Amino acid sequence: MNDMKQKDADHLKALVQRRQRLMGNAYRLFYDQPVHIVSGKGVWLYDSDGRKYLDVYNNVPHVGHCHPQVTDAICKQVNTLNTHTRYLHELVLEYAERLTKKFPKTLDIAMFACTGTEANELALRLARAKTGASGMIVTENAYHGNSWAIAQITTTYETSEKRADNIVTVPTPDSFRGLYADDEQAADKYAAHVQTAIETLAKRGLKPAAFIVDTIFSNEGLPTVPEGYLAKAVAIVRKAGGLFIADEVQPGFGRLGTDFWGFASQGVKPDIATMGKPMGNGYPISAVVTSAPVIDAFREHSHYFNTFGGSPVACAAALAVLDVVEEQDLQAKALETGSYLIKALKELATDNKLIGDIRGSGLFIGIDLVRDRMSREPATIETEKIVNRLRELGVLIGSTGQYDNILKIRPPMVFSKENADLLLEKLGIVFNEVGSAD
Numbered sequence: 001m002n003d004m005k006q007k008d009a010d011h012l013k014a015l016v017q018r019r020q021r022l023m024g025n026a027y028r029l030f031y032d033q034p035v036h037i038v039s040g041k042g043v044w045l046y047d048s049d050g051r052k053y054l055d056v057y058n059n060v061p062h063v064g065h066c067h068p069q070v071t072d073a074i075c076k077q078v079n080t081l082n083t084h085t086r087y088l089h090e091l092v093l094e095y096a097e098r099l100t101k102k103f104p105k106t107l108d109i110a111m112f113a114c115t116g117t118e119a120n121e122l123a124l125r126l127a128r129a130k131t132g133a134s135g136m137i138v139t140e141n142a143y144h145g146n147s148w149a150i151a152q153i154t155t156t157y158e159t160s161e162k163r164a165d166n167i168v169t170v171p172t173p174d175s176f177r178g179l180y181a182d183d184e185q186a187a188d189k190y191a192a193h194v195q196t197a198i199e200t201l202a203k204r205g206l207k208p209a210a211f212i213v214d215t216i217f218s219n220e221g222l223p224t225v226p227e228g229y230l231a232k233a234v235a236i237v238r239k240a241g242g243l244f245i246a247d248e249v250q251p252g253f254g255r256l257g258t259d260f261w262g263f264a265s266q267g268v269k270p271d272i273a274t275m276g277k278p279m280g281n282g283y284p285i286s287a288v289v290t291s292a293p294v295i296d297a298f299r300e301h302s303h304y305f306n307t308f309g310g311s312p313v314a315c316a317a318a319l320a321v322l323d324v325v326e327e328q329d330l331q332a333k334a335l336e337t338g339s340y341l342i343k344a345l346k347e348l349a350t351d352n353k354l355i356g357d358i359r360g361s362g363l364f365i366g367i368d369l370v371r372d373r374m375s376r377e378p379a380t381i382e383t384e385k386i387v388n389r390l391r392e393l394g395v396l397i398g399s400t401g402q403y404d405n406i407l408k409i410r411p412p413m414v415f416s417k418e419n420a421d422l423l424l425e426k427l428g429i430v431f432n433e434v435g436s437a438d
Contacts, residue, residue: 008049012036030398031391040065043412043419045396053391054422056411057398059364062253062278063324064414070281070320077316085112085310095315098322100289102260104269109295111288112310116249116276117145119286122304123272124149124210126290127243129298130271133207134166137197137237141172141402143219144212144247153212156219165204168197172402173230174223176357176368177376191232198240208242210272215262218250221401222366222408224359230266243294246270249286250364253278254325255413257335257362265361280317285310330413334362341365341409341420348424352431354379365409366400378403382434389430395423 016034019027036048042064045053055065063070077091085092096110113119128134136153138144143156151161155169170193171179173186180186198208211233217223234244251262252275259265263273272294276286286309298304308314325331342358342365349355356370356379369379369386383405390397400408411419 011048030396032388033391035391035396042067043415052394054395054411054419054426056409056415056423057396058412059250059255059410060277060282061412062255062281063321063328063330064412065282067281067320067324069324070283070317073316073320074283074313077313080312082311082313084305084307086305089312089315091312091319092310092315095310095319095322098319099287103273103289106291107270107273107289109290109292111290111295111304112314113276113286113288113306114284114309114314115145115286116247116274117147117150118306118309119249119274119276119288120144120150120153120212120245120247121147122288123212123245123274123290124153125302126272126288126294126298127210127245129301130294131207131209131241131243133209133241135198135201135206135208135242136167137194137201137208137211137242138167138169139172139213139217139220140169141220142214142217144214144249166201166206168200170194170197170233172217172220172223173225174217174221175226176223176359177221177378178223180226181376187226187229187232190226190229191236194233194236198236198242208237208240210243210245211237212245212247214247214250215266216251216256216361216364218364218408219400221368221406222360222364224357225266228267230263230268234268243271244268246273248273249276250410253321254331255334255362255364255410257331257338260331279321280314281321283314283317284308285314285318325413328414331362334413334415337415337417337420338362338365340417341424344420344424345427348428348431352428354382354431354434360409363409363411363413363415367407367409368401369405369407378405380405383407385434386430389433390426393426393429395426 037045038048039046043055045055099110100108138153141156144150144154173190180189246263248261254260256265263270272290274288279285345358354369357368360366369383371377371379380403383399398408400406
């Protein structure tokens with residue numbers, strides 16, 4: 001290692017140590033060799049050495065890192081006014097109107113917060129107020145946020161906090177590796193677990209307030225959901241008096257290409273929808289969208305206020321994101337580019353036995369890596385190697401799923417076919433290097 005590389009390595013090590021000292025060890029860093037990112041543009045991130053990385057992980061910069069239309073809107077508004085929502089402001093109302101028009105007609109009220117966690121916590125409060133119940137049904141390996149209440153319904157990570165008795169989990173509806181993989185009756189069988197969950201709550205003296213899912217089951221591994229499952233599960237919950245909460249924090253805002261929201265791709269309509277991450281292209285804003293009856297029930301016993309949620313600057317950013325999505329037809333482009341990428345990945349799979357399954361839609365794609373295609377044994381160790389090797393080759397990607405064996409492709413919406421070709425080239429190199437264990 002030459003002097004310059006040694007100096008860079010020493011600086012990176014010092015940064016990691018400084019971070020641990022100042023922020024503690026609970027924060028997680030990506031990659032065996034962390035990346036020191038200093039700037040971004042479009043689908044690219046740049047480190048302190050000026051090296052660029054193709055970003056296929058981040059859905060927060062929905063319309064691309066540092067999009068000028070969004071940054072200009074933020075700067076203009078922050079130079080004029082930024083305050084909370086207890087004052088009247090046309091920009092906030094304009095965004096609420098634009099946002100709710102993206103939903104079915106009865107879902108016409110928006111409440112703002114700063115993060116997906118806050119949105120989901122508010123959604124739980126709304127559901128409990130409307131139903132008078134407290135039971136929550138969630139899927140295994142789900143992620144909905146990180147506050148205490150939302151950590152209770154987040155089943156991805158182990159926690160020392162005992163899960164409350166009002167929360168019951170059901171199996172993820174996975175057609176590839178789940179309980180009923182390759183079963184023609186999978187939709188009915190998975191939905192039956194929701195009924196069992198309601199019966200479990202009843203034994204504890206509880207009724208269901210809500211069934212909440214990320215509508216494409218992102219952290220569960222983006223499984224191919226048995227057709228009709230979600231509609232059947234929601235019908236069971238509603239019959240028992242509960243509501244359906246659609247967590248759109250990851251799948252929303254046109255990413256799927258086929259639909260603007262994940263719930264629409266599943267053929268269901270929520271009682272409450274939550275959203276966050278991509279709304280402001282990195283500026284903190286999230287929302288809950290629901291109906292007047294839900295809000296009225298909540299208002300009988302409480303009210304809502306959020307100091308920073310839905311501020312004029314946040315709504316300026318969010319409006320600019322919607323403008324870019326619509327003006328550049330990014331939903332249609334996501335479908336086109338995503339379809340191109342999925343087709344090429346399937347061709348790549350013919351010569352790479354590590355690839356067990358490819359699923360997803362638009363610019364949200366999962367590659368399920370296996371050690372053996374017959375047994376479908378998850379290739380967890382190989383996936384970690386691939387993620388880190390791609391980082392060395394200038395591609396930033398993540399993994400997900402119960403076994404951390406699924407490559408998650410979730411780039412900014414301006415990701416092009418040329419970007420897809422570069423990703424495919426690097427994936428081909430790494431798959432050949434890592435090889436198959438069979």
